[in-house]
Amino acid sequence: MDRAHRHDLKHDKFVEQVGHSVEYAADHRSQFLRYGAIALGVIALAAGTWWYMSYQSGVRQDALRTAIRAQEGVVGQKETPFLVAYPDAAAKNTAVKKLWQDIAIKHSGSSEAMVAEYYMGINAADSGNLQEAEKHLKIVSESGKAEYSSQAKLSLARIYQASGRNNEAEKVLRGLMNDPSIMVSKEEATLALGQVLAQSNPAEARKLLEPLRASRSAVSRAAISTLSEIPAAR
Numbered sequence: 078m079d080r081a082h083r084h085d086l087k088h089d090k091f092v093e094q095v096g097h098s099v100e101y102a103a104d105h106r107s108q109f110l111r112y113g114a115i116a117l118g119v120i121a122l123a124a125g126t127w128w129y130m131s132y133q134s135g136v137r138q139d140a141l142r143t144a145i146r147a148q149e150g151v152v153g154q155k156e157t158p159f160l161v162a163y164p165d166a167a168a169k170n171t172a173v174k175k176l177w178q179d180i181a182i183k184h185s186g187s188s189e190a191m192v193a194e195y196y197m198g199i200n201a202a203d204s205g206n207l208q209e210a211e212k213h214l215k216i217v218s219e220s221g222k223a224e225y226s227s228q229a230k231l232s233l234a235r236i237y238q239a240s241g242r243n244n245e246a247e248k249v250l251r252g253l254m255n256d257p258s259i260m261v262s263k264e265e266a267t268l269a270l271g272q273v274l275a276q277s278n279p280a281e282a283r284k285l286l287e288p289l290r291a292s293r294s295a296v297s298r299a300a301i302s303t304l305s306e307i308p309a310a311r
Contacts, residue, residue, distance in 0.1 A: 137180070137189040144176040148196060173200065191217050191225040198232065207236050227258040231269060238273050246273045264289055264296045272303050279307045 150161035152169055163169035177200075180193035198213030214236065217229035230249050237246035250273065253266035271286040282303070289300035 137184045137187055140176070140180050140184070141189045141192060144173070144180060144193065144196070147173045147176050148200075170200070170204075188222060188225070191220050191222050194220075195225060195229055195232075198229070202232070202236060207240050211236055224258065224260055227253060227256075227261040231261050231265065234269055234273070243273055243277060262296075264292065264294075268296050268300055268303070271300065275303055275307050282307055 146161050147169075150163055150169055150173075152163050152166050154160070154162045156162035163172065174197070177193040177197045181190045181197065184190045184193075194213045194216045198210045198217070201207075201213060202210035211233065214229045214233045218226050218233055220226055220229075230253055234246040234249040234253075237243070237249065247270060250266050250270040253261055254263055254270065257263040257266060267285050268289060271282045271289075274282040274285070286300040286304050289297055290304070291297065
């Protein structure tokens with residue numbers, strides 16, 4: 078879940094490309110002037126589009142920062158300039174849900190909307206509503222935004238596992254193993270698959286987890302812990 082925080086959300090590829098076009102036009106102003114009113118109109122349109130998209134990106138990011146602060150808010154403590162506080166858990170849940178919903182609806186299709194959908198899925202899972210969690214996480218997993226899609230798929234696999242749908246979890250995790258991303262490494266997907274198979278197919282689980290023992294990382298520690306819980310071979 079913390080991965081969504083740490084990931085750099087400040088880059089909009091389309092804005093970046095339009096921005097480069099505007100900079101180039103400015104640097105080659107005399108050359109562009111030769112092409113008359115049509116070319117100037119195109120440049121003006123590009124500049125206007127760049128400004129509008131930059132503004133919209135800023136609006137989305139401000140909304141995202143507000144929602145993340147609310148998500149990290151505390152219950153029963155005094156509010157400070159750096160800490161959002163709520164009188165009780167119900168008040169926090171209501172406020173946080175509305176903020177994420179607003180981002181998902183108002184900025185549908187954007188990276189920020191995918192973060193919102195992801196958080197709504199995780200929050201629903203935390204409250205025990207796995208059906209609701211699956212709905213939101215599927216939106217992210219099918220979004221085509223690889224940086225968020227892979228993390229959503231990993232969370233979806235956990236939900237499938239928790240609801241007894243190990244075959245679906247296995248399918249998702251094998252896909253992640255074959256197509257790792259910066260958000261979900263091959264080792265993380267392998268660990269998750271080993272955990273899913275620990276009871277149903279202990280032999281394959283061991284085969285997957287044993288190579289992870291030596292990495293001296295969080296994945297390694299989790300692999301060792303899972304291996305210790307796998308039934309002994311007969």
